[in-house]
Amino acid sequence: MNSNVETFNGMKVQDLVLISILSASITAGKLALSFVPNVEVVSLLFILYTVALGVKKTWLISIIFATTEIFIYGFSTWVMGYYIVWPILILATGFLKDRVKSEYGFAMISGVFGLSFGFFFALFESLFYGIAYGMAYWARGIPLDILHGASNYIIAIILFNPLLKVFSSQLKQYYIR
Amino acid sequence: MNKKILSIIGVIAAVIILGALYNTYLAPSGVEGEKEVTLQVIVEKEDIDEEFTFQTDHEFLGELMEEEEEALELTYDEHSALGMMVTGMLGYEVDGTSEYFHIIVNDEDAEYGASSIPLMDGDEYVLELRDFSDYGGNEEESEESEAKEVNLTITIDKEDIDEIFTFQTEQEYLSEVLEEESENLELEYENTDFGMSISEILGYEVDGSTEYLHILINGEDAETGVSGIELMDGDEYQLELRNFAPMEDEEEEGAVIDGKEVTLIVTIDTEDISEEFTFQTEQEYVSGLIEEEAEVLEVEYENTDFGMSISEILGYQMDGDGEYLHILVNEEDAETGLSGIAIKDGDIYELQRRDF
Numbered sequence: 198m199n200s201n202v203e204t205f206n207g208m209k210v211q212d213l214v215l216i217s218i219l220s221a222s223i224t225a226g227k228l229a230l231s232f233v234p235n236v237e238v239v240s241l242l243f244i245l246y247t248v249a250l251g252v253k254k255t256w257l258i259s260i261i262f263a264t265t266e267i268f269i270y271g272f273s274t275w276v277m278g279y280y281i282v283w284p285i286l287i288l289a290t291g292f293l294k295d296r297v298k299s300e301y302g303f304a305m306i307s308g309v310f311g312l313s314f315g316f317f318f319a320l321f322e323s324l325f326y327g328i329a330y331g332m333a334y335w336a337r338g339i340p341l342d343i344l345h346g347a348s349n350y351i352i353a354i355i356l357f358n359p360l361l362k363v364f365s366s367q368l369k370q371y372y373i374r
Numbered sequence: 375m376n377k378k379i380l381s382i383i384g385v386i387a388a389v390i391i392l393g394a395l396y397n398t399y400l401a402p403s404g405v406e407g408e409k410e411v412t413l414q415v416i417v418e419k420e421d422i423d424e425e426f427t428f429q430t431d432h433e434f435l436g437e438l439m440e441e442e443e444e445a446l447e448l449t450y451d452e453h454s455a456l457g458m459m460v461t462g463m464l465g466y467e468v469d470g471t472s473e474y475f476h477i478i479v480n481d482e483d484a485e486y487g488a489s490s491i492p493l494m495d496g497d498e499y500v501l502e503l504r505d506f507s508d509y510g511g512n513e514e515e516s517e518e519s520e521a522k523e524v525n526l527t528i529t530i531d532k533e534d535i536d537e538i539f540t541f542q543t544e545q546e547y548l549s550e551v552l553e554e555e556s557e558n559l560e561l562e563y564e565n566t567d568f569g570m571s572i573s574e575i576l577g578y579e580v581d582g583s584t585e586y587l588h589i590l591i592n593g594e595d596a597e598t599g600v601s602g603i604e605l606m607d608g609d610e611y612q613l614e615l616r617n618f619a620p621m622e623d624e625e626e627e628g629a630v631i632d633g634k635e636v637t638l639i640v641t642i643d644t645e646d647i648s649e650e651f652t653f654q655t656e657q658e659y660v661s662g663l664i665e666e667e668a669e670v671l672e673v674e675y676e677n678t679d680f681g682m683s684i685s686e687i688l689g690y691q692m693d694g695d696g697e698y699l700h701i702l703v704n705e706e707d708a709e710t711g712l713s714g715i716a717i718k719d720g721d722i723y724e725l726q727r728r729d730f
Contacts, residue, residue: 301381308385333485339396347389351382 220261235345252291259283278321304353312346409495416502417466436489458489476504522607529614548603569601588616634719642727661713681713700728
């Protein structure tokens with residue numbers, strides 16, 4: 198089978214396979230660290246994939262990831278929030294990737310995103326339950342947001358470059374552009 | 375590499391500073407020393423409403439609840455990130471998928487979980503079991519829980535039961551009123567996956583294989599079962615025993631399968647014959663009845679393309695050229711021949727000899 202046959206919106210079979218595998222890698226990464234509250238590799242992987250593959254494919258990965266979360270945890274407001282917050286990170290990364298010169302910049306993006314994670318969700322919860330609830334939700338989660346931001350920064354500063362190197366070489370070897 | 379380590383140390387230092395600032399300015403803080411507080415536990419659906427008064431030195435509600443675990447019959451999950459998650463109190467086990475213990479502090483909804491609610495002397499804490507769906511819907515809920523007056527008619531034709539009940543209720547659904555009034559209604563039921571299924575009402579046992587209780591709301595057929603019918607003030611609900619026989623047949627053709635009792639009067643004026651018969655029949659049409667009772671009626675007939683044609687009845691030979699049998703249904707002229715008249719329970723048919 199020719200993997201370059203166009204299928205949908207200019208996407209090739211190899212794109213569809215790649216998107217599926219990478220969304221699975223994010224779900225696996227999330228589950229692997231789920232025992233530590235607010236320490237995760239999801240943000241790092243989304244940033245990495247956006248840098249390597251661009252916004253469109255990574256956005257599709259995030260949609261599959263969020264949908265998989267519904268299958269695992271059921272439908273709730275926080276899962277719906279996933280359809281919004283991860284694309285925000287992807288868009289921000291896509292916008293900044295040509296301006297950022299080193300892993301420090303990406304670690305900053307990841308850190309700031311982790312720090313504001315609770316705030317994004319508070320906005321989202323406010324839509325359903327009112328601003329007072331949203332404020333309480335955010336305030337209650339500030340310690341966790343601090344932990345989230347710091348851990349995101351540390352994980353990205355350590356892992357971004359080695360992962361990008363491995364991922365890029367794999368893409369060169371197996372991915373036909 | 376050194377630069378990275380430095381930046382990581384910097385971030386850890388920032389976390390410590392931010393954490394300290396949070397604890398100083400934003401985190402809920404407890405008060406040391408002895409306090410007297412009251413704690414009320416409400417599980418409305420189990421009629422649980424108990425109030426406790428505690429003397430405590432603890433600073434947070436969660437700590438007090440842990441200490442009084444036995445008195446409160448408390449079970450909980452100690453989740454490292456989210457604090458105490460109450461899973462049961464006073465013997466009631468929370469269904470975590472649909473309900474939770476809502477915390478109210480001095481009549482106001484708590485903004486934190488029990489582990490983060492600081493205890494203050496004289497405070498009143500209420501833990502009330504609520505459904506997730508109640509959140510943010512308090513206004514709606516109070517509207518719904520207003521008392522409503524509804525009428526319920528129960529009709530079981532074959533037992534001559536036709537009773538009207540008027541209920542004042544705060545329930546939301548018809549099934550809930552039925553449950554509430556199950557004693558008055560002599561109700562036996564099961565709660566199935568499809569909602570309430572009534573097996574007995576007013577002493578009448580419903581034969582589930584052939585009949586059911588049809589629901590009407592203000593005279594119109596209901597679209598859901600009793601568990602899906604929302605009560606509205608002033609509404610009239612009717613539960614009517616019906617057979618599974620298709621309704622269209624009943625209305626359009628009268629083709630009821632059950633036994634019916636009908637009266638047939640045969641009048642031959644020229645011979646002074648006027649006889650009245652009462653028949654129990656399961657036939658659908660008058661022609662079928664006449665065929666069935668041909669011997670009793672001393673009938674001779676033919677089935678033509680236009681339906682049944684009687685040539686002799688009660689020993690009287692019809693003169694096909696000058697006379698005919700005029701048909702009346704409940705004292706009104708029939709619009710069709712014998713083969714087109716659907717039999718309905720209680721109907722009176724008359725066959726009158728008439729000249730053309």
